[in-house]
Amino acid sequence: MAPVPLSGEGRTPRPIDPGTRIGHVHLKVADLDRAIGFYCGVLGFELMQRYGSQAAFVSAGGYHHHIGLNTWESLGGAPPPRGSTGLFHTAILYPTRAALADALRRLIAAGIPLDGASDHGVSEALYLRDPDGNGVELYRDRPPEDWPTMPDGSLAMVTRALDLDGLLAEG
Template identity: 80%
Template sequence: MPAPAPDPPPPPRSTGLFHTAILYPTRAALADALRRLGVAGIRLDGASDHGVSEALYLRDPDQNGVELYWDRPREQWPLTPDGGLAMMTAPLDLAGLLREPPLEQSEAS
């Protein structure tokens, strides 16, 4: 008996899962994830610098959104003149991220 066809994805702007987010402990760990995505031929949907974090966006095989990110240390978070948090969405410098030294095998697992 063949498997049933998968349901189509929900229409844009409807309810449902927006994305799953996976937090990496360091920028170097996120860089290693980016390298592995490249080796596997997985295309990014986007890459953003949010000031407080750097994030990679992609789709899983079922077309669910996946965010891979790391948080900058709090002392590096951008602040407004009155001391509030100044989050942003700017393009992530992927070449700069890839300049992070690769993790040792024991650190990556």
């Protein structure tokens, strides 16, 4: 497949409307009950609707759904092998550092290991896998006024180890 050209060679594309947001992610899972157990039972999402053993929709705060889970093409399936294309991870944004600390405590209580934990300067993030091997990032953004910048004023994202003990000490 040939690369998709920009809107006119040599021209800068017109940016997307800044109010645009990603509304939800829909994941293929092998076992719906197991996936609901993770997203609702461990992470704390609310089950909004379920279609038998085929699909479920979960949310935070009563939204129709932030995450869709389905077995339409994946019932009993295995995760994609390493080296294949697909979703790298779903990122779940927590509103505060205390809420992210609560998420970490839930993972510890459920015995779910982390793949990593990073301080990116602009955010703090926990990385893990759901029961189907889908990558999950749980993170919180720092306020923009606390973001690190380069001497020229541009954003300076970094990756360093996240202090998990410090995070757990959060209220």
